[in-house]
Amino acid sequence: MSDAFWIILTGALAASSCGLLGTFLVLRRMSLLGDALSHAVLPGIALAFFLSGSRAVLPMFLGAALAGLCTTLLVEALHRRWRVQEDASIGIVFTAFFALGVVLISAYAGQVDLDQECVLYGEIAYTPWDLLLWKGASLGPRPVWILGGMLLANLLLVGLCYKELVISSFDPAMAVALGINAAAIHYLLMGAVSLTTVAAFESVGAILVVALMIVPGSAAYLWSDRLPAILGLAVGFGVAAAAGGYYLASRWDSSIAGAMVVVQGGIFGVSLLLAPNQGLLARLVQRGRLSLRMAQDHMLLGLVRRAEARSESHWSRLQVHQAGKVPTWLRGLAFRQLRRQGLVAGGAEGYHLTQAGKGEALRLLRGHRLWETYLNCLGLPEDHVHAGADTVEHFLDDQLRQELSAQVAGAQVDPQGKRIPDPGPPLAQG
Amino acid sequence: MLDQTLRFFSLADANVRYVLLGSLLIGGTSGLLGCFGVLRKRSLMGDALAHAALPGVALAFMLTGSKALPVLILGAAISGLLGVLAIQVIVGQTRIKSDAAIGLVLSVFFGLGIVLLTHVQRSGAGNQSGLDKFLFGQAASLVEEDLRVMAWLAAGILAAVVLFFKEFKGLIFDAGFLHASGFPTRLVDLGLMGLIVLTVMVGLQAVGVVLMAAMLITPAVAARFWTERLLTMVWLSALFGSLSGVVGTFVSSLAPRLPTGPVMVLVSTALFAFSALFAPRRGALARWRQHRANVRRETRHHLLRAAVELEERGVRGLGLDQLAVRLGWPQGRVRRWAGRLAREGLIQSVQGRWQLTEAGRQQGAFVVKSHRLWEYYLVHREILAADHVDRPADEVEHLLNPEIITRLEEILQQERQLDITRLGNLHKGESGHRPGGREG
Numbered sequence: 001m002s003d004a005f006w007i008i009l010t011g012a013l014a015a016s017s018c019g020l021l022g023t024f025l026v027l028r029r030m031s032l033l034g035d036a037l038s039h040a041v042l043p044g045i046a047l048a049f050f051l052s053g054s055r056a057v058l059p060m061f062l063g064a065a066l067a068g069l070c071t072t073l074l075v076e077a078l079h080r081r082w083r084v085q086e087d088a089s090i091g092i093v094f095t096a097f098f099a100l101g102v103v104l105i106s107a108y109a110g111q112v113d114l115d116q117e118c119v120l121y122g123e124i125a126y127t128p129w130d131l132l133l134w135k136g137a138s139l140g141p142r143p144v145w146i147l148g149g150m151l152l153a154n155l156l157l158v159g160l161c162y163k164e165l166v167i168s169s170f171d172p173a174m175a176v177a178l179g180i181n182a183a184a185i186h187y188l189l190m191g192a193v194s195l196t197t198v199a200a201f202e203s204v205g206a207i208l209v210v211a212l213m214i215v216p217g218s219a220a221y222l223w224s225d226r227l228p229a230i231l232g233l234a235v236g237f238g239v240a241a242a243a244g245g246y247y248l249a250s251r252w253d254s255s256i257a258g259a260m261v262v263v264q265g266g267i268f269g270v271s272l273l274l275a276p277n278q279g280l281l282a283r284l285v286q287r288g289r290l291s292l293r294m295a296q297d298h299m300l301l302g303l304v305r306r307a308e309a310r311s312e313s314h315w316s317r318l319q320v321h322q323a324g325k326v327p328t329w330l331r332g333l334a335f336r337q338l339r340r341q342g343l344v345a346g347g348a349e350g351y352h353l354t355q356a357g358k359g360e361a362l363r364l365l366r367g368h369r370l371w372e373t374y375l376n377c378l379g380l381p382e383d384h385v386h387a388g389a390d391t392v393e394h395f396l397d398d399q400l401r402q403e404l405s406a407q408v409a410g411a412q413v414d415p416q417g418k419r420i421p422d423p424g425p426p427l428a429q430g
Numbered sequence: 431m432l433d434q435t436l437r438f439f440s441l442a443d444a445n446v447r448y449v450l451l452g453s454l455l456i457g458g459t460s461g462l463l464g465c466f467g468v469l470r471k472r473s474l475m476g477d478a479l480a481h482a483a484l485p486g487v488a489l490a491f492m493l494t495g496s497k498a499l500p501v502l503i504l505g506a507a508i509s510g511l512l513g514v515l516a517i518q519v520i521v522g523q524t525r526i527k528s529d530a531a532i533g534l535v536l537s538v539f540f541g542l543g544i545v546l547l548t549h550v551q552r553s554g555a556g557n558q559s560g561l562d563k564f565l566f567g568q569a570a571s572l573v574e575e576d577l578r579v580m581a582w583l584a585a586g587i588l589a590a591v592v593l594f595f596k597e598f599k600g601l602i603f604d605a606g607f608l609h610a611s612g613f614p615t616r617l618v619d620l621g622l623m624g625l626i627v628l629t630v631m632v633g634l635q636a637v638g639v640v641l642m643a644a645m646l647i648t649p650a651v652a653a654r655f656w657t658e659r660l661l662t663m664v665w666l667s668a669l670f671g672s673l674s675g676v677v678g679t680f681v682s683s684l685a686p687r688l689p690t691g692p693v694m695v696l697v698s699t700a701l702f703a704f705s706a707l708f709a710p711r712r713g714a715l716a717r718w719r720q721h722r723a724n725v726r727r728e729t730r731h732h733l734l735r736a737a738v739e740l741e742e743r744g745v746r747g748l749g750l751d752q753l754a755v756r757l758g759w760p761q762g763r764v765r766r767w768a769g770r771l772a773r774e775g776l777i778q779s780v781q782g783r784w785q786l787t788e789a790g791r792q793q794g795a796f797v798v799k800s801h802r803l804w805e806y807y808l809v810h811r812e813i814l815a816a817d818h819v820d821r822p823a824d825e826v827e828h829l830l831n832p833e834i835i836t837r838l839e840e841i842l843q844q845e846r847q848l849d850i851t852r853l854g855n856l857h858k859g860e861s862g863h864r865p866g867g868r869e870g
Contacts, residue, residue, distance in 0.1 A: 026526070031533040032474060082706055082714075088473040088651050095644030096699040099692035102566060102641075106688045116689075120565060120640075121544045207640070208544070211537030218530050248545075255548035261541025268534065278524050 003128040006141050008246050010127045011260055013147035014200040015212050015238025017154045019220075021192055022213030023234045024158075026221060027169045028189075031214050032087065033075070036094035037190060038197040038209045040071035042101025042119060045201060050108055057146055060198050068194030071097060072187070098206075121255045122205035130202075143203050150199035157192055158231070161185065166227060204257035211261040212238060219268040222275035237267050295334040297364055297394050298324035300343065303353055304361035308418075314350040362421040367396035369414035369421075370404040377408055382415030398423070434684060445573075449683075452572040453675035455584045456633040457645065457694070461671025462591060463629040464650035465664045466622055469602040475514065475623075477643030478536040480630045482513025484543025484639045487564050488550060499576045502564075503583075503631045510627055513539050540639070567638030567691030569679045576635060583632045587625055591664075598622055599660055636679070638691040644698065645671060652702040655709035674698035728828050732757060733767050734776065734794035735801060735827075737786050747783030801827040803838045810846050 025034040044067030048059035071093055078089035105116060117123075124143075132142040139145070158165065168175035168182050175182050193213070200209050220233035245260030252259075273280050302324025306312055315323070321331045338344040343357030353361060371389040376382050396404070401423065405411075413419055467476055483506035490505025491497060513535045520531040547561055563571055572580075591598070597618045600608035609615040626646070633642050653667035678694030707714050736756045740748055750768070754761045768784055771777045776790030786794060804823040808814045814822065830838075 026530045029527050029529050031527075031530040035533045035536070078706075082712075084651055084654075085468065085471060085473065087471065088468050088647050091473045091477060091643055091647040092651060092699065092702060095641055095648065095695050099641055099644065099695035099699070102692040103688065103696060106692075107685065116566065121548070208537065208541055210533055211541050214530055214533040215538060218526050218534050221526060222524060252545075253549060253552045254545045258541045258544030258548060261538060262545050265538035265541065268538070272520065272524065280519075280523055283523060 004246060004250075006128045006144065007124055007256060008243050010124055010141065010143050010147060010203050011242030011245060011256070012239040013144065013151050014203050014209075015216065015242050015260065015264075016235040017147065017151040017196050018200060018209060018212035019216040019234035019238040020151075020154050020158055020231060021189065021196055022215075023217035023220065023227075023231055024165055024169060024189060025193070025213060026217040027227075030189075032090055033072075033190070034193050034213055035210045036075070036090045037068050037071055037193050038206055038213070039094045040097035041067045041194050041197050041201075042098050042206050043067055043104060044101075045198060045206075046101045046104040046108075050104070055202070060201075061195055064194050064198040065191060067097060068190060068197075072190050101206075118202070118205060119207075120205050121208055122201065122203045122257045124203040124256045127203065146199050147203070150196055154192060154196065157188065161188065165189070204260070208257050208261050211264060215261070215264040215268050216241070219264075219271040222271045222278040237264065241267060291330060292333060292337060294394050295324075295326045295330040296338055296343075298326050299331075299334050299338060300324070300353070300357060300361040301364050301368065301393075302326075303344075304358070304365055307353070314347070314352045316350050320344065320351050363398075363401070363423075364393055366421040366423065367401050367404075368393040369418060370401055370408065371396070372414045372416075373408045373411050373420070374404050376415040385415060435680075448574055448577045449569050449572050449679055450676060452577050452580055452636055453569050453679040453690070453694070454672045455577075455580050455675075456636050457649070457671035457673065457675025457698075458668045459584045459587050459629045459632050459671075460637075460642075460645040461649040461653070461667040461669070462664060463587065463626050464646040464648075464671070465653065465660070465667045466591075466598050466602060467626055467646050468650040468654070469660075470619075470622065472623075472626070473647050474532055474643065475517075476626055476630060476646040478513055478517060478532045478539075479510045479627060480634070480639045480642035481536040481543075482539035483507070483510040483630060483634060484564065485509050485539055485546055487634070488543055488546035488561060491561060492546065492550060497561075499579050499635065503579065503634065506634055507627055507631055509539065510630065514623065514627075543639075563638070563689075564634055565638050565640055566689035567633075567636045567641070567694075569636040569690040570683060572636060580632050583628055587628055587632070590621070590625055594618070594621065595661075602660075636675075636690055637694060638689065641691040641695045644695040645674070648695070648698040648702050649674065652698070652705040655705040655712045670698060670701050674701060724828075729767060730771065730776075731797045731828055732824075733764070733771060734786075734790060735797045737777065737784070738791065738794035738798050741786060741791075747780055747785055749783055753784070797827055800830040800835060803835060803842070804830065806842055806846075807838050810842060 022031075022034065025031050041064035044063030044065070045060050046063075048063030049055070052059040074093045075086075075089050078084045078092065079086045082089075084092070102116065102119065105119060127141045127143050130142050132139045132145055164175070164180050164185050167178065168180055168185050172182055175185075196213075197206065197209050200212065204212065216234040216237040217230070219237055220230045223233055224230050241260050241264040244263035244266075245258075246256055248254075248263060249256040249259035271279065274282075276282050299320065302322075303315065303320065306315070306319075306323060317335075320335060326334055335344070338357070339346070342354055343360055344351055345354050345357075368389045371392050372382075372385040375385040375388055380388075405423075411420065464476075467473060486505035486507070486509025487502045488505075489509070490502050493505075494501050516535045517528070517531045520526050520534070521528045526534075547565075550561060562568075597608070597613060600611075600613065601615065601618050601622065605615055608618070629646070630642050633645055637645055649670035650663070650667045652670050653663045656666055657663050674694050674697040678697045679690055681697070682688040682690045682693040705713065708716075710716050733753070736753055737748055740752060740756060745752065750761050750764050753759075753768070754764045757764065768777060771790065772779060772784075775787055776793060777784050778787050779785075801823045804826050805816075805819040808819040808822060809816050
């Protein structure tokens with residue numbers, strides 16, 4: 001098998017086990033604790049290295065678990081007993097642990113093959129040569145076995161505790177009410193994060209592990225509302241980034257683990273731009289649509305108010321444009337949209353509201369004035385009710401208008417003494 | 431080692447002077463600004479900022495080929511600010527929360543920095559060693575020009591903090607009030623953020639991007655233990671920071687490959703641990719002593735009250751067994767505490783039995799009065815039923831001072847026409863009363 005295959009496989013295994021856990025960290029708003037934990041296991045790993053003198057897995061897992069537990073407990077103690085702010089206590093504890101780890105490694109540098117570079121970005125490039133031997137036969141690279149085992153363990157954790165994880169992530173109060181031991185779930189997750197950090201440590205280093213955890217989960221969270229889909233996407237993104245990172249790094253000679261993270265950052269960037277509903281582009285479109293709809297409504301309202309006040313029925317193009325104080329850049333668009341929808345029509349004597357347009361405008365006006373009356377009933381002075389009604393009018397439907405009308409006891413005039421239009425015949429379009 | 435120490439502190443070597451002054455500046459400015467960052471609840475923003483500075487350093491070097499500090503710092507500042515901006519866009523525009531956004535930006539920028547750095551190293555420009563120090567810091571590499579840049583930055587930061595101290599204070603403690611008094615809150619906030627960026631840039635070379643956050647957090651939180659006043663906290667934090675800087679630089683100079691940043695962080699963590707344990711009032715030791723004093727006072731009160739109530743019922747000399755039954759304590763505990771009270775002259779031993787002295791009777795009577803007044807108050811205000819008031823009164827009796835007692839008496843006299851001078855036990859006869867109290 002080629003080196004590239006093993007390296008990508010290692011990266012993919014690391015990224016999927018991290019992505020799986022990281023999604024829960026993101027959902028539970030514990031990303032920073034995960035960040036802290038992955039830094040803080042360093043002294044545990046370093047001590048295990050020096051004491052055992054080798055890269056044996058078991059001592060490293062033990063050391064890391066111990067350091068991870070100390071971190072979690074210390075952060076809790078500082079926050080609860082000393083009332084230090086939570087983020088500050090996280091910052092104090094993990095930097096101290098990490099500093100200790102770096103000092104230990106520097107002090108013993110040369111005695112074991114563990115150095116600052118490995119801490120920072122791992123040695124995934126050496127994976128193909130780090131073979132696991134059994135009775136003289138090679139079983140393939142050691143990191144692949146370790147990370148494969150870790151992925152299996154994480155899958156098992158998520159599979160067995162799926163329900164508990166989901167409930168305690170989204171609704172901690174309900175979890176407690178259902179008798180789920182939230183603290184146990186918390187520590188289980190933290191333990192899994194510590195161990196996964198160790199498993200991935202040799203390949204990607206202690207700092208980039210954080211990226212593998214948080215970035216795919218966050219990117220996936222932008223694409224879907226369903227947890228299984230988010231988990232699947234996070235793992236998929238991780239695997240894709242492993243392959244992409246390898247090729248980026250071989251193209252542009254650099255650290256492979258770093259390149260994996262950069263590709264993940266790219267995936268996140270694309271998601272941030274393009275994701276449906278949550279993406280920046282989708283938001284822009286939504287916002288534009290809403291602005292246009294509000295502009296149309298304001299234009300209709302402006303026309304119907306003019307008709308009411310001055311008994312006009314036909315207007316010039318300019319007059320329609322200026323009706324309802326629509327922002328200048330939206331006027332042309334709103335006007336065209338109204339004509340296309342058949343709410344405003346043009347003729348020889350100028351533009352006028354069609355039957356449908358008149359109905360729609362009166363419905364809006366009714367909503368507006370009902371809301372003003374309602375606010376006034378609640379005790380707001382009548383010169384303060386207009387602004388509120390101006391925003392709410394777009395979101396009232398027939399049923400709400402009916403309820404409002406009941407609330408204000410069928411009042412016929414609004415606080416300024418203007419008539420509230422009667423409810424028109426219900427329209428099929430709504 | 432002694433040689434090195436002497437050489438270090440005699441300041442004979444110009445290089446040592448630069449390094450020492452540099453670490454002093456770094457520790458001082460980060461301690462100073464860290465206070466505002468921590469109190470504004472932006473502790474980990476500094477972490478993200480420092481990590482995000484790494485690609486800027488590498489890019490600046492790749493583009494200009496220069497390793498001059500001002501160039502690298504400019505690159506660092508730009509990419510750091512981009513990182514902060516990215517966090518704000520993500521938090522503001524999506525449902526991703528700030529913790530995930532900080533972690534995300536921090537690690538992705540750092541990954542990018544690593545890619546650029548390793549690329550620079552492997553493309554064999556031959557002079558790669560210069561950029562490594564930005565990871566974990568190498569104070570020994572500070573030269574005169576670096577120091578000049580740092581000194582200007584530090585002076586600017588200090589001047590800004592002095593000038594805008596009032597505004598920053600307002601921002602931290604009551605942003606709403608600051609806004610209402612006509613200050614542009616957002617601008618002040620941005621200014622503070624900008625100063626934190628500058629501080630990170632000052633420390634970049636000697637502390638490194640990975641651990642810069644600690645210099646912004648740890649001294650500030652340590653200083654918070656010693657004082658309740660912002661001004662004191664600020665200079666104390668700057669002092670802690672400078673101390674960590676100097677000691678850290680010195681210790682790391684003893685070993686050949688020891689980076690400065692981690693050692694500084696460990697020193698400031700030690701200062702923090704010392705503060706958390708020994709600071710007056712807020713330290714663990716002080717709080718433990720306060721707690722123990724409370725427990726002792728409560729125990730003493732319970733014993734005195736038991737004695738007074740037994741005397742009220744006509745028991746003259748008090749036996750250990752009587753007191754033990756009355757209090758629900760083991761006899762050993764009663765003996766220990768009776769001995770203590772005897773030494774304080776509150777009770778005395780008469781023919782193997784205990785009797786209250788005049789002082790003890792007075793103190794005990796006050797406790798009994800507090801207890802009963804509170805019980806009556808709870809019952810007459812209909813807060814609790816008569817059979818539920820004993821336990822709350824047990825806890826409150828230690829806290830009532832003469833003013834509160836007087837007020838309670840007034841209330842009860844006016845509203846219930848109670849004869850305060852003859853306040854009996856609310857529980858008629860034997861109430862099976864067992865004053866609680868923790869082991870002390």
